[in-house]
Amino acid sequence: MSKKIIKAKENTDRQDYIQDLQRRAEEFVDRDVSFFESEAMPQEVREQFWERVAAFEESEWTTSFNQLVQGGMELPAPEELDDAQLSAKLWEVIRGLAMLRTFLYSTDHLSGRELYEELWHEVLREENPSMPLDENSACHIDLVSSGSEQDNVLYLRYYADEEERAKDWPDDVIPVHKALPYDRDRHLPSRDQAEWQSCCQSS
Template identity: 35%
Template sequence: MSETSRPMIDEVDLMIDNARLRDELEPYRDDSIDDPTMRYMPLPVENEYLASILAWERAPALPIRDWFNPPLQIPAPDALDDETLSSTLQRTIAKLKSQRIVLSCTDHLSDRELYRVIYRDILPCCEKKVAVEGNELEWRCVDDSETWLTYYADAVERRRFQEEHQIDLPKAKKPRYRRDAR
């Protein structure tokens, strides 16, 4: 086989994969599959995109605690003293990272507040567990625009928000706690 015929075979393989992916996606067909920007994607990128959509469609929606084997159970926040809670929080964040669950916007929360968010909001929440390389579930620990504007929005984001909503902004502050939850 000559060197010049190899790219043609790869292209044929890519086209066959593309047709297979499109066939498998047919039951889930919607606008994301017919996205006009896909016309400009190189075939390998399009196939990767289609494979990620297929993985999403087939992924089970499970409570995050059930993404672990055995399911991740942590003690209630009120059952722990501050020292035990802090060490349990660090272990829990590491376990979440092991399943590609990353926490962002956590620096305004104390350890106990963040632990409560994990215990009350994150672990029981049903999310799709998508097994695609490089895929992460980011959980933003901000529940309102005021907190985001106060601690996390940069000057440009703050200005845009103010122009869009015509409101007075809260004073920007540095978060009280520094942690690398990512």
């Protein structure tokens, strides 16, 4: 069989596989799924894209809290921990989230206890699809990016540079700039540094 025939068969098989992925995605949303796809897009990239779409639609939803617990981590309530215990637990959670490919930003306005409380009560409880993890997976959580008035004030007070603060913010009073009270963000795991293997893959 010539190389040209083999290549044509591979392309046909790949196209059939992509169409099967598209059908699987459509079954879950009960309608045609349509995305712009450039004709120049390589088949391998299209295949990877539709694999992610199908995995998203078919995945069960869970929380980071459940994933960490299933991976063997204990997550006591904040009030059950003294300051030393809480500090250790906070960094255990931060490292656990990084293994789940979830990365935190803009935490330096919060004390360790405030951050753990925010994680324990809010961030870890948010439901998300349980997607397969690989080295390209990443969920970025910025603690002042919700768009709420409170977060906008925190961003402008602590994180915005002078150029950003000089922009027109018609709905916001620009607060006086304050130095960040804590120095944590530069020590947080980043996407490039973190181990990608999930601590819960074996569960």
